Amino acid sequence: MKKQATFYHAGCPVCVAAEQQVAEAIDSARFNVEIVHLGESKSRIGEAESVGVTSVPALVIGGRPFHINFGAAIADLK
């Protein structure tokens, strides 16, 4: 069964670079990779915050948040 990997972003240049390099590198044979644009899907901000995401871009794997460089704070997306 595949594990879940969720990549949260907001369309910023830092986010795009992380998506193209890091999220794209994840093994799709082992992970379901979901890309979520929090600027467009504001209803999912709470879900991201609940696992500890404080800024984007961020990758959540195994329920843990991994912030990748810094594009924007979650608070600024609300």
Next chain:
Amino acid sequence: MKKQATFYHAGCPVCVAAEQQVAEAIDSARFNVEIVHLGESKSRIGEAESVGVTSVPALVIGGRPFHINFGAAIADLK
């Protein structure tokens, strides 16, 4: 031909979590993943700095640095 992905760390708890979740998730069919402990391999600090790594854990893909959360500053490893 496989692309290179280099994961720099220093053995810190934040580094270990990132290695086990993010570095481990990279598709080994498409990437050569190298794990470098900069505390033990201080001779490679210069190489990491040259591509823009300023803290660990960090993943370098396509020659670009992606800092993952924050474990330690490169300056503190020297």
